[in-house]
Amino acid sequence: MNVNVFDKYEFFTGVPDSQLKPFCDWLLSKYGVSPDRHIVAANEGNAVAIAAGYHLATGKIPVVYLQNSGIGNIINPIASLLNDKVYGIPVLFIIGWRGEPPGINDEPQHIFQGEITLKLLEVMDIKTHIIDKDTTETELSDKIIEFEELFKKGKSAAFVVRKSALSFSGYTIFNNSWNGKLLREEIIKRIVNAACNDIIVSTTGKTSRELYEIREQNRQGHENDFLTVGSMGHSSSIALGIALHNPDKRVWIIDGDGAFLMHTGALAVIGASAPKNLIHVVINNAAHESVGDMPTVAGSINLLLTAQSFGYPFAESVYDYNGLDNVLTRIKARKELSFLEVKAAAGSRKNLGRPFLSPSENKELFMRFINMET
Helix, strand or coil, X not given: CEHHHHHHCCCEEECCCHHHHHHHHHHXXXXXXXXXXXXXXXXXXXXXXXXXXXXXXXXXXXXXXXXXXXXXXXXXXXXXXXXXXXXXXXXXXEEECCCCCCCXXXXXXXXXXXXXXXXXXXXXXXXXXXXXXXXXXXXXXXHHHHHHHHHHCCCCEEEEECCCCCECCCCCCCCCCCCCCECHHHHHHHHHHHHCCCEEEECCCHHHHHHHHHHHHCCCCCCCEEECCCCCCCHHHHHHHHHHCCCCCCEEEEEEHHHHHHCCHHHHHHHHHCCCCEEEEEEECCEEHHHCCEECHHHCCCHHHHHHXXXXXXXXXXXXXXXXHHHHHHHHXXXXXXXXXXXXXXXXXXXXXXXXXXXXXXXXXXXXXXXXXX
């Protein structure tokens, strides 16, 4: 089904999803990133609040797009802001259905979320309609007309999108002007070499997949690494909890710019806690690369000043491999909370694999390693 049916709406905001890539490509082709028409939000709750502001200012219906893993981030603003028993602010949601049951293979972090997606939306009093490969534009247009009657009553509605249900072609590729050149996989290799026997906590998406493959290539075990396969944006908080309760072991966070932005308030807590054994590395490619390369705002803000303002005593940025190797050597000797931004290019190997370890196996190996070392 072609996504042009959404052309009647005038404002869009959200967090990208690979399952919604044709829709996201259409948005970038039509509007790029434009504050008055299309905003790539820091997280899904942020998008709902922006959408609410748009409706309050214009009286029109905003569209919020997200992966179903982000439903947790929208529960509060839906229940306490949008709901018709509160302000009655209508929003049209477009939600990628990862982990769709039954029998659709997906990553382990999507399995339970996929099972409860429709139930969560029902509990939040959001009328849903499932889009699949057989959905026609006429059917969808009729459903939008039906939804508009709900919108008049201050209620919200959602299209839940199955795998390969959307299509779009003939668009202009969005030009991301970010000038990062380093490859993330090579960056991670150098961090692994510098970390030696330290603990590494890696963020959601391709970062954890690349870390896993690097260990395989090095013929190393995986017990040092906690691969945060889900819970985007929370790897830094997980690492903080580990570092505070394992003070004799250095802990590295390998973060991404999208995840870094998603829950930035965590940085204030990390800065206030100031564990001397924590090194926070953000690989900044200014894109949500794991879910389709939509841009983030990390290409236009100063991450170093952000970290410093939250209390990180050391912060540095690098853009070449020599600079990276140099700072990795220096940062280990400092023995204080440290922040490192590495400016990178988007992209990964086409044959990048996925971990053979299950999340629970990863957890057991990792916990045994910590207990053995402490």
